[in-house]
Amino acid sequence: MPDSKLLSLSEAIARFVPDGSSVALGTAQETLIPFAAGNELIRRRKRNLTLIGPISDILFDQIIGGGCVRKIQAAWVGNVITGSSYNFRNAVEQGQIEMEDHSNLMLSMALRAGAMGVPFMPARTALGSDLFKTNAGLKTISCPFTGDTLTAIAAINPDVTIIHVQRSDEYGNAHCWGNLGITREACLASRCVIITAEEIVSPDVISSDPNRVVTPGFRISAVAQAPWGAHPSPVPGYYNRDHQAFIDYRESSKTPEVFAKWQTRWVDSVQSSDDYLNLLGKERTTKLSLKNHVLSEVVDYGY
Amino acid sequence: MATKSKIQNPKSKIKYTLPQLMVAAAAREVVDNEVVFVGMRLPLLGFLLAKSTHAPNAIGVYELGIIRDTVAPEPILTMGDLPNLSRAQWLADTADLMGLLQQGIVDVSFIGGAQVDRFGNLNTSYIGSLDKIETRLPGSGGACDLASLAKRHIIIMTHQKRRFVPKVDYITSAGYGDGAGWRERVGLPRGGPSTVITTLGILKFDPDTKEMVLASTHPGVTVQQVLDNTGWPLRVAPEVNETPLPTEAELAMLQKFDPEGFWTGA
Numbered sequence: 162m163p164d165s166k167l168l169s170l171s172e173a174i175a176r177f178v179p180d181g182s183s184v185a186l187g188t189a190q191e192t193l194i195p196f197a198a199g200n201e202l203i204r205r206r207k208r209n210l211t212l213i214g215p216i217s218d219i220l221f222d223q224i225i226g227g228g229c230v231r232k233i234q235a236a237w238v239g240n241v242i243t244g245s246s247y248n249f250r251n252a253v254e255q256g257q258i259e260m261e262d263h264s265n266l267m268l269s270m271a272l273r274a275g276a277m278g279v280p281f282m283p284a285r286t287a288l289g290s291d292l293f294k295t296n297a298g299l300k301t302i303s304c305p306f307t308g309d310t311l312t313a314i315a316a317i318n319p320d321v322t323i324i325h326v327q328r329s330d331e332y333g334n335a336h337c338w339g340n341l342g343i344t345r346e347a348c349l350a351s352r353c354v355i356i357t358a359e360e361i362v363s364p365d366v367i368s369s370d371p372n373r374v375v376t377p378g379f380r381i382s383a384v385a386q387a388p389w390g391a392h393p394s395p396v397p398g399y400y401n402r403d404h405q406a407f408i409d410y411r412e413s414s415k416t417p418e419v420f421a422k423w424q425t426r427w428v429d430s431v432q433s434s435d436d437y438l439n440l441l442g443k444e445r446t447t448k449l450s451l452k453n454h455v456l457s458e459v460v461d462y463g464y
Numbered sequence: 465m466a467t468k469s470k471i472q473n474p475k476s477k478i479k480y481t482l483p484q485l486m487v488a489a490a491a492r493e494v495v496d497n498e499v500v501f502v503g504m505r506l507p508l509l510g511f512l513l514a515k516s517t518h519a520p521n522a523i524g525v526y527e528l529g530i531i532r533d534t535v536a537p538e539p540i541l542t543m544g545d546l547p548n549l550s551r552a553q554w555l556a557d558t559a560d561l562m563g564l565l566q567q568g569i570v571d572v573s574f575i576g577g578a579q580v581d582r583f584g585n586l587n588t589s590y591i592g593s594l595d596k597i598e599t600r601l602p603g604s605g606g607a608c609d610l611a612s613l614a615k616r617h618i619i620i621m622t623h624q625k626r627r628f629v630p631k632v633d634y635i636t637s638a639g640y641g642d643g644a645g646w647r648e649r650v651g652l653p654r655g656g657p658s659t660v661i662t663t664l665g666i667l668k669f670d671p672d673t674k675e676m677v678l679a680s681t682h683p684g685v686t687v688q689q690v691l692d693n694t695g696w697p698l699r700v701a702p703e704v705n706e707t708p709l710p711t712e713a714e715l716a717m718l719q720k721f722d723p724e725g726f727w728t729g730a
Contacts, residue, residue, distance in 0.1 A: 189528065190544065190558070191528055191542055191543060191544025192549075216605050236604050236605050237603045237605035238602055238603060239602030239603075241504060241544075242726075244602070245601065245602060249600065249602075254598070262603055262604065263603075263604070264606060264607070264608035264609045265605060265606040265609060266558075266565075266566070266606070266608075267608075267609075269557075269558050269559045270559070273559060284566065285613060285651070285652070286566070286608060287608050287609075287612055287638075288612065288638070288650045288652050289635065289651075289652060290612070290636065290637065290638050291589070291635045292604065292608060292636070294594060295589070295590075309651065310651030340526070340528045340529030340555050341557050342529055342557070342558050343558050343559065344557075345557055346557075346559065395544060395545065397546060401545070401546050402544065402546070451546070455550055455551065
């Protein structure tokens with residue numbers, strides 16, 4: 162057997178996310194957002210990170226507020242149900258962070274190019290738009306076969322991708338289900354992958370259903386157990402989206418002062434997932450738990 | 465249309481909110497059997513409404529990796545809410561769905577905007593100049609892709625002079641550029657905006673010049689009000705209708721999909 166990759170979240174972040182890293186997060190878009198890992202980046206006072214993600218919901222805004230970010234490569238940064246998010250807005254408006262504008266298709270193709278080991282991927286999106294002015298990784302090219310004008314999207318190979326999944330074994334073989342967003346290409350393109358998981362399970366559970374494995378375990382650097390590690394985003398099979406948390410956050414990043422209070426309460430005073438769950442409270446977690454279970458049929462991989 | 469009798473009937477006492485009227489208008493843009501790329505916020509409800517009324521066979525595509533041919537079993541506020549994943553037709557990768565879009569398989573999509581111009585170019589990225597950014601907005605998300613690649617797209621936004629400008633500060637999602645022939649020239653394979661649903665009325669695009677034209681005003685709104693809230697001399701159709709009111713049946717459906725009025729409350 163290979164060596165176990167199981168680490169605490171704190172160790173995983175300390176070891177595999179040095180200052181200055183480029184980090185892909187929030188790759189499933191609105192579900193499975195690795196908030197616990199994001200909080201750990203803030204708690205460890207990581208600096209000069211480049212964040213890569215399609216729509217980050219409020220995750221990127223929090224990490225920007227924590228002072229960890231130098232550059233953003235993203236399609237959308239805000240709060241999905243309330244609109245703008247203020248740490249991001251202020252940082253870009255004041256020139257504190259560098260912004261590279263993507264669309265969801267572009268970011269997917271940039272990572273797919275990285276995953277395929279080619280310098281770019283062609284696409285038909287964004288022609289005529291101003292994204293070419295704020296993303297140096299876009300150029301128009303002429304198709305060598307048809308002569309069509311195409312958008313060439315430069316490859317992105319993140320230093321690290323952090324994903325949250327439902328369950329993983331200690332070797333990094335992980336099951337992830339639901340909508341996947343750009344998770345698969347982000348993992349394949351990355352030099353290093355960190356998994357946070359609701360549960361750590363035996364390798365037999367994972368190998369009983371290899372189609373559900375999100376990326377091959379041999380490429381995973383670390384696995385950390387993080388129950389409720391995607392809260393307030395939803396995790397299929399585990400808990401629903403905590404809309405109220407997103408609504409409350411709208412007020413929490415309006416000024417540096419109120420954000421500092423948010424950070425003290427939700428990040429710096431929390432040292433473990435138990436602390437976080439205590440802070441959330443039983444009533445809230447009960448309310449978010451699944452009420453209707455829909456179990457898939459068992460499949461047979463026998464021979 | 466059944467709705468027309470309601471409008472022409474002055475005794476109609478239907479009570480509705482402006483977002484409900486706009487969602488109903490958005491829903492009517494969907495034709496049965498179409499493949500719809502569903503965006504966040506009001507379009508989320510527009511698709512559910514269309515699917516529950518005149519377009520039961522419409523297919524919903526959600527950029528985070530969901531395809532649905534049924535309405536979610538419970539109300540949702542975002543496309544990633546777990547009821548929207550339950551018994552979906554397909555849960556997949558964003559790239560798969562963007563591939564369908566890029567091939568030309570998506571009939572219609574919906575996009576919100578902060579700033580729009582007379583040729584339907586949309587800005588959701590930067591207000592001001594790139595050298596001196598006044599306001600940073602959230603960005604494209606999938607909007608740039610939808611505007612580039614769907615067969616047509618529908619814009620939903622607040623109608624104010626500062627938002628309806630002669631020329632947008634930044635093109636996030638291309639409309640018709642500087643007019644007829646522009647999309648073809650820059651290499652876009654198809655599409656363009658077909659309709660703009662605003663808080664004051666509904667606008668279409670001249671088939672020849674690709675310029676926005678006022679087609680209808682919402683009940684109680686005058687053409688002059690629309691002109692006053694538009695930052696260029698807006699063209700007006702020879703006959704401006706009143707936007708159809710939402711029907712009782714539509715309102716009942718919307719009540720079911722948005723029971724607390726999060727998106728469609730007053």
